[in-house]
Amino acid sequence: MATDRTLDDDLRGLDALDTPRVESRSRSAAMWSAAWPKLLAITLALATWQVVVWSGWKPTYVLPGPQEVLSRLGTELTNSTFYRAVSVTLQRAVTGFALAAVLGSLLGLAVSQSRILRRGIGSLITGLQTMPSITWFPFAILVFKLSEAAILFVIVLGAGPAIANGLISGVDHIPPILLRAGRVLGARGLASWRHVIFPAALPGYVAGLKHGWAFAWRSLMAGELLVIIASRPSIGVRLKFAHEMADAAGLMAMMLVVLFIGIAMDGLVFGTIERHVRRNRGLLSAGD
Amino acid sequence: MTSTPLAASKRTSPTGGGAVVIHDVSKTYGDGRSSVAALDNVTLSVAEGEFVCLLGASGCGKSTLLNLIAGIYHIDQGTIDTGSHRVGLIFQEPALFPWLTAEQNVDMAMQFRAVPRVQRHARTAELLALVNLDAFGTWRPHQLSGGMQQRVALARALAQDADILLMDEPFGALDAMTRDVLHDEFERIWQASGLTVLFVTHNVREAVRLGDRVVLLSSRPGRVVAEFAVDIPRPRRIDSQPVAELAATITTSLREEVRRHGH
Numbered sequence: 367m368a369t370d371r372t373l374d375d376d377l378r379g380l381d382a383l384d385t386p387r388v389e390s391r392s393r394s395a396a397m398w399s400a401a402w403p404k405l406l407a408i409t410l411a412l413a414t415w416q417v418v419v420w421s422g423w424k425p426t427y428v429l430p431g432p433q434e435v436l437s438r439l440g441t442e443l444t445n446s447t448f449y450r451a452v453s454v455t456l457q458r459a460v461t462g463f464a465l466a467a468v469l470g471s472l473l474g475l476a477v478s479q480s481r482i483l484r485r486g487i488g489s490l491i492t493g494l495q496t497m498p499s500i501t502w503f504p505f506a507i508l509v510f511k512l513s514e515a516a517i518l519f520v521i522v523l524g525a526g527p528a529i530a531n532g533l534i535s536g537v538d539h540i541p542p543i544l545l546r547a548g549r550v551l552g553a554r555g556l557a558s559w560r561h562v563i564f565p566a567a568l569p570g571y572v573a574g575l576k577h578g579w580a581f582a583w584r585s586l587m588a589g590e591l592l593v594i595i596a597s598r599p600s601i602g603v604r605l606k607f608a609h610e611m612a613d614a615a616g617l618m619a620m621m622l623v624v625l626f627i628g629i630a631m632d633g634l635v636f637g638t639i640e641r642h643v644r645r646n647r648g649l650l651s652a653g654d
Numbered sequence: 655m656t657s658t659p660l661a662a663s664k665r666t667s668p669t670g671g672g673a674v675v676i677h678d679v680s681k682t683y684g685d686g687r688s689s690v691a692a693l694d695n696v697t698l699s700v701a702e703g704e705f706v707c708l709l710g711a712s713g714c715g716k717s718t719l720l721n722l723i724a725g726i727y728h729i730d731q732g733t734i735d736t737g738s739h740r741v742g743l744i745f746q747e748p749a750l751f752p753w754l755t756a757e758q759n760v761d762m763a764m765q766f767r768a769v770p771r772v773q774r775h776a777r778t779a780e781l782l783a784l785v786n787l788d789a790f791g792t793w794r795p796h797q798l799s800g801g802m803q804q805r806v807a808l809a810r811a812l813a814q815d816a817d818i819l820l821m822d823e824p825f826g827a828l829d830a831m832t833r834d835v836l837h838d839e840f841e842r843i844w845q846a847s848g849l850t851v852l853f854v855t856h857n858v859r860e861a862v863r864l865g866d867r868v869v870l871l872s873s874r875p876g877r878v879v880a881e882f883a884v885d886i887p888r889p890r891r892i893d894s895q896p897v898a899e900l901a902a903t904i905t906t907s908l909r910e911e912v913r914r915h916g917h
Contacts, residue, residue: 372837376835377835384802403764544749546749551810551814552766552814557766565754648795648797
C-alpha cells in the first residue's frame with residue numbers, strides 16, 4: 367500500500383508539472399488589446415481619405431470627405447426606408463445563405479464519401495466557385511425573370527460550392543489516426559459521422575461557411591444592382607439610385623453600410639464560431 | 655539468471671486454449687514483385703490474464719500483427735482466435751478526440767456500444783479515478799501532457815469493456831521519467847483488472863520490466879524467433895539487476911537478428 371501511495375504522489379507531481387499554466391487577463395484588458403489595432407486602422411483609413419480629398423484630386427461633389435459621408439450616414443440611420451431596405455437585403459442574404467448551406471453541405475457530404483462523385487464533379491465544384499457570380503445573372507434573369515428567385519439562385523451558386531468545398535477539405539484533412547481510433551472504438555455508419563467524422567471536419571467546414579458567407583454577400587450585392595424589383599427597397603436599390611442622382615455622399619454612405627454588414631457578419635458570427643472551435647481544440651494561441 | 659529462453663521452458667500449446675490464439679498467420683502487402691511479406695507463419699498463444707511483450711526491430715510486423723488481431727486488417731493465411739473476448743487497441747499516439755473533454759472521450763467509447771447514460775456516467779468516473787485523472791475530467795486533450803493523454807486513452811480503451819488490450823508502443827513517445835511512472839501505474843491496473851495484454855515495443859528493458867513473457871520477432875518477414883519467460887518477481891524496477899541482465903541477453907539475440915539483414 368505504501369508503494370501505491372508513493373506511485374500516486376509521483377503521478378500527481380508529474381501531472382502538476384505537466385499541466386499548462388493559464389494566464390488569465392481581465393476582460394477589459396483583453397477587449398482593449400483586440401480593439402486598439404482596429405481603431406488605429408480605421409483612423410488611418412479616414413485620415414488617408416481626408417488627405418486625398420484635401421489634395422483636390424477630384425471635386426468634392428464627386429469625392430466627398432469622410433465628415434460629409436459620415437453625417438449623411440447619420441441621417442440615413444434615422445430614416446425608416448433605410449431600415450426597410452436593410453431588412454429586405456438581410457432577409458435575402460440569410461435565406462440565400464441558409465439555402466446555400468443546406469445544398470452545399472449535402473453536396474459536400476456526397477462528394478467527400480464517394481470516390482466516383484469526387485472524380486466526376488470534384489473539380490467542377492471548384493470551377494463553379496471561381497466563376498464570378500455576376501456572369502450568372504443574365505441567365506438567372508432569363509429563367510426566373512426579375513424576381514427574388516433570380517437573386518436566390520445566384521446566391522446559392524455563389525456560396526454553395528464554397529461551403530461544399532469547405533466540408534470536403536475538412537473531411538480530407540481529418541488525421542487518419544482519429545478515424546482509426548473511431549473504428550477501434552466501434553464507430554460505424556451514422557454514429558461514426560455524427561461523433562467522429564463531422565466533429566473532426568468541423569474546422570474546415572466552418573472555414574467553408576465563412577467563405578460561403580463572403581460569396582453570398584458579394585453575389586447578393588451584384589444581384590441587387592441588376593435585379594430591381596418594384597416596391598422592394600434594398601441596399602442595392604439605394605446604391606443604384608444614389609448613383610443615378612449623382613449623389614456621391616449617399617452612394618458612399620451606402621457602401622459603408624455594405625462594408626460594415628459584411629465585416630460584422632464575418633467577425634461577429636463566423637469569427638466567434640471559429641474562435642470557439644479553435645479554442646476547444648487548443649489551436650488558438652494566447653494572443654488570438 | 656532467473657529466466658531461460660522459452661525453448662527450454664514452458665510453452666503454451668497453440669491449440670490448448672488461451673485468450674489469443676494465433677495460428678500460422680501470414681500477411682503480405684502488395685502483390686507481384688513489389689510485394690512485401692510482413693508476417694510469415696506466426697504462431698503464438700497468449701494465456702488468459704497474461705502480459706506478453708512483442709519485441710523486434712523495424713519491419714518485424716509488430717503493428718501489423720496487432721491490427722490483424724484487432725480485426726482492422728484482413729488475414730491472408732492462418733487463423734487468429736480471440737474467442738468471445740472484446741479487444742481494445744491503444745496506439746503510440748493517444749488519438750483522443752480533440753473536441754471532447756477527457757470525460758467525454760471515455761464516455762464516447764461506451765456511447766458507441768449503446769450503454770445507457772446513467773451507467774456511462776458512473777463508469778467514466780470510475781475509470782478516470784483508476785488512471786488517477788479524476789481531477790482532470792473536464793480538461794481537453796490539448797491541456798493535458800502526453801502521459802496524461804495516454805492515460806485517458808487507456809481509460810477509454812478500458813471503457814470498451816475490453817478484456818484483451820493490444821498496445822502499440824503506447825509509452826514510446828513519452829519522456830523516460832513519465833514512462834517509468836506509467837509502467838508502475840499500468841502494472842497496477844493490469845494486476846487489478848485481470849486483463850490480457852499484448853504489448854508491442856522496441857525497448858528491450860521496457861519489455862522485460864512489464865512482460866510475463868517476451869516474444870522476439872524477426873524482421874522482413876516477421877517470424878517468432880525466440881521467447882523468453884520473465885520470472886522476475888513483481889513489482890519490478892526497470893533499473894534493477896535482474897531486469898538489466900535479461901534485457902542484455904535479449905538484446906544480444908535482437909542484434910543477431912538485425913545483423914542478418916546487413917549482408
